[in-house]
Amino acid sequence: MDQRLVIRELRxxxxxxxxEVMRSVIEDSAEAYDPVIHADVEDLRGSYLRRQGAFMLVVEDTTSGEVLATGGLRNGAFDPDEVPPQLALLERRYRDGGTGQVTRVHVLPQHRRCGIARALVEAIIDRARAEAQYVRLALHTHPYSPGALTFWLAMGFQEVLDDMEASHQIFLELPLSTERNRPVLPGTA
Known part of the structure; x- marks a missing residue:
């Protein structure tokens, strides 16, 4: 990553x-920006700055002051009342609060392929390990995000659930402790 770039806490x-970075990247993908689905983007303050176990990092160009990328972490528990049946096993697996969800890793298109996302995700993982609140990190990715699955696998995440038929998402995890990843299959969690 360029020396002029710094990863720091969102202020x-x-x-x-x-x-703006998040909306721009979301709208640039095949996903439409939806204020309901993206409620955490609408309320970064409440979702990341004022919530226990959550944080948002930004990558800033120190020469211009421009924010080039974002990436965060929050509690990965699902709302049990809003989980579709195919994700019920993940809901049970994450309900104990031991899972941190990696969120909103977005890099402006003109700054991609420069190591920014890798450095940002490494910073998220390092902080999660240092804070020791979570035993695992989880995330989901979409097939319309070019290179995303390859990137996450290279970062050490492992696929635990392929839900391409229903939600068009692939769910991945990274253990932060000695826990081993295991696929989520019927009867497990």
Whole structure:
């Protein structure tokens, strides 16, 4: 990663710039920006700055002050009332609060392929390990995000559930402790 770039905690004055990065990247993908689905983007303050076990990092170009990328972590528990049947095993697996969900890893297109995402994700993993609140990290990715699955696998995450038929998502995990990843199959969790 370029020496002019710094990874740091999201601050109040960064909120609008971070939201713009996220909205821009989401709209650039095949996914439509939806204020309901992306409620955490709409409320970065409440979702990441004021919530226990959550944080948002940004990558800043120190020469221009521009926010180039975002990436965060929050509790990975699902709302049991809103989980579709095919994800019920993950809901049970994550309900104990021991799973941190990696979220909103977005890099502006003109700054991709420069090591920014890798450095950002490594910073998220390092902080999660240092804080020791979670035993595993989890995330989901989509097939329309070019290179995403390959990237996450290279970062050490392992596929635990392929839900391409229903939700068009692949779920991955990275153990932070001695826990071993295991696929989520009927009867396990």
């Amino acid at each position: 109040e004055p960064d909120i609008a710039a971070a939201q």
